[in-house]
Amino acid sequence: MISLIEYVIAALILIGVSFCFVGSLGLVKLPDFYMRVHVPTKATTLGIGSLLIASTIYFSILRGAPAVHEILIVVFLFMTAPISAHMLMKAGLHEGLPDVDGEVEKRRG
């Protein structure tokens, strides 16, 4: 039983970490601003989300009582991460940062 949960936790941590890694990699590799904004948000929601679920399970079992701190963090992250990405995008559009397809320049005329 214990070992099964350990596997679950380990899997969650690995999933989270790989999402975080992909996110960071994307930040370096992706060609334009709009794509780069895209990746860290996925990393925070999915990556940090998985890590936090892992943490919830671990501490709930360790203490024998449900740990809810992490849920609060998740709630805040899910509220703030998409919005900051949204605002960054808007700022980019406002400043007229170029994209790979030249779509922004075309629309601006």
Add this chain to the structure above:
Amino acid sequence: MSVLLILMLPFVGILLPPLLQRQGRLAATLGAGIPTLLAFGLLMSLGPSVLAGEVLLASREWVPAMGLTAGLRVDGLGFLFATMTLGIGLLVITYAHFYMKKDDPLGRFYAYLLLFMGAMLGIVLSENVLLMALFWEITSLSSFLLIGYSSHDSEARRGARMALAITGLGGFCLFAGLVVLGQIAGSYELSVILASGDLITSHDWYVPMLVLVLLGAFTKSAQFPFHFWLPNAMKAPTPVSAYLHSATMVKAGVFLLARLHPALAGTSPWFFLVGGVGIATMFFAAYVAFYRHDLKGLLAYSTISHLGLITALFGFGTAGAAVVGVFHIMNHAAFKASLFMTAGIIDHQTGTRDIRILGGLRKAMPFTMVLALLGSAAMAGIPLFNGFISKELFLKETLDLPLMAGAPWVFPVVATAGALFSMAYSVRLVHGVFFKDPTEKTPKEARDPSMGMLVPVGILVAICVIVGIAAEQTAGPLLAAAAGSTVGGELPYYSLSLWHGFTLELLMSAIAIGGGVVLYLQRARLYEIADRWPQLTGQMAFEKVQGLILSFAEGLTARLENGSLQRYIVLLLGMALVAGALPFLEHGFVTGTAELTPTNPVAIAVWALLVVATLATVFTHRSRITAIICLSVVGLLISIIFVYLSAPDLALTQLSVEVVTILLLLLALFVLPKVAPPESSTLRKIRDATLAAIGGAGMGLISWAVMTRPQDSISDYYLENATYPVGGGTNVVNVILVDFRGFDTLGEVAVLVLAAFGVYTMLRYARHTHVEGVDDMASDRYPVVLVSVSRPLLALILLMALYIFLRGHYLPGGGFIGGLVASVALILQYLASGIDWAKERMGVSFRYVAVAGVLLATLSGGAAFLVEQPFLTMTLLGLKIPLVGEIDYVMTLLFDLGIFLAVVGGTMTILSQLSHMQEDREPFDEEARAKETDPWKP
């Protein structure tokens, strides 16, 4: 106790007229009149015992370490002056109601008048000389407000400024003199000082002390060469002149001479300084008064002359002369107040005060004429008026001066000449205004004014006549009591009767009266001569000096404050370096003996990051936003360091401060020009880098030296006493902030609020026009996603702020952090929904919140007075609140709430001003701007 009440009534009354003026002018007048009347009544109830020679004392400790007590004293002299201050004050309040313009609601006027009245009462009723000096300063300040009451008039402002400069400077000298006096006598209490006259006059410091004290008295009483502020103060509304320049302000100087007479008088420095200046002023001012064409100008110089007469009398140093001096103070107050009011009536009814224009008013203004005639007769010293008796006694005193044995004729001759001019200008006043043929038509049709203006004058004139006819029976007892405390011993023999036989002084009087009339008849020729003389006045000298000081100050400011921020930082840092380096150079650098704490990889990693972030800030400084982001990395790392060193309070504070500052900085950046300024020269870069490196190294060395020493600081005490029964909390940081070092916190919060107000004032009219084409792809000004999330977040963050605030006494948190967190929540609304939306919903201006916070913190600190504890002593109260439980640190919590509010208010004031500037919606308001123009600019 009733003495204290008399003094407090005018001060309490200050609030009434401004509050009542909405109910009309009459309400404002009553608001000023009733406290005065009450105080007058209370004073009169003390009359019998004071006139019997008693000295009433009431004292309370104030600042014992400085020798300052809130001690009051009512003796004969104080009683006389208090009677004049309140009595003439009442008449002036009545008179002003009818005199002042109908559209002036009078609230502000009466408030200033009561402030002045209270201060004047304070001077004359103080037992402690330091307290007296305090009230002395308040009279200087409040007379500034009164003289400059017509603040739109640049002449009035100039007059007020001059009066403040001269009397303020004198007050400063007086304060120094009184401190020396107190040191000599060993006490600041008048009872002690007055009893140690011999000790004082024989002391080495007697002469310097005397000069300082006399500078105070002479500037206040407008003695030569400091007289020129008084004629310039004539721009004040006439009721103010009637009050300040007859019975109160200028009499404070001679009051001081009378008050300290027993302790200081009788020496030859005293005689030559006081007597000499007095007699010179008396003659000089009488001479000038004769040549004044403005009624109030004439009266102003006449006042200076009579003050000179009184000063001279006290200067003679004999008991007999002092009695006459006190008597003339009473007489002068009565006739000069009446004459100023008469001048005001003439101005009010005809529209001019120029004697050359006026004339023949006896038919149009018969009542006024009678009153002016009687008042002037008293001023000139005609028999059967009060002025005659005191002048006669004065002339008699000049004949018998032991210190002038070598040249006994000097004083009598100068005094007679002064009296002669005094007669001449009095004749001119009456004849010129009422009898001679008018040269021009007056701006207004002249007629007698309403009874409300005539009655106060009538009362004063009646006093002049009654005292003139039966001095001994009417003024006798009051004079005896007042002179008794001036002389400080047995009263000498004196007679107030009208007829002393054919004496030398009678002859001198006759010469003065006859000569005065002759002089007036020859006036045309005299004016011609005077016009040819060059004009050289003290006023010119004053303005010259003022100009020099101003241009020096402006030059210095221009050199130091040239608008270059780099220069300010260089100067500031340079000074700090010099101050910091001096101890090192003197004592050398010594490392302490304490054992070094072992380090670990985490600390080193954080430190390295910190260095990298700092360097990044420096190297990216040309791209402002990047630099700010690097700077915020530094801030966040510091808060991590605080966590690492187990200082959660500091970490929390640092974190919230970081967020708020970065937001404010970003907003401020928005206003800066988009183009970065040219790069500094290499030389400059080297200079800046060197300074920065030395500064940083110095801080490092100091920290090293301090932290390697074995610590034995007050923090151990704080740690031990934070909990019961002293502090009553478990969070030592919070207990230190709100209790142990509460005074520091209060000061810091006040500074924060002041800074916010500074930003507010500076940016009030600044406008930044930011017009950029908003792209259609990002055209929604307030993105709906951000708006809809920020609103629920507001509630959440505010709740968190409240939680942090409430738990502060026991766990990391408190008012400061709570306030910052709340600010963040509010800032978010500004960002998401725009200031207009946010402002509409805030309901209250943040400036008021900030002020309310400081006020609440101060009041909760002051609550300690109720239990007779020093300021900011946080008493533990057991208070049960339903649902919450027992809270025993109520006062602390209130204080912390004050800090909370001040932080929110201060931060949000800055923020809303910064963002307001960018909205650029209100049109630039030229009119409001014009109202803000500097009232100090001539």
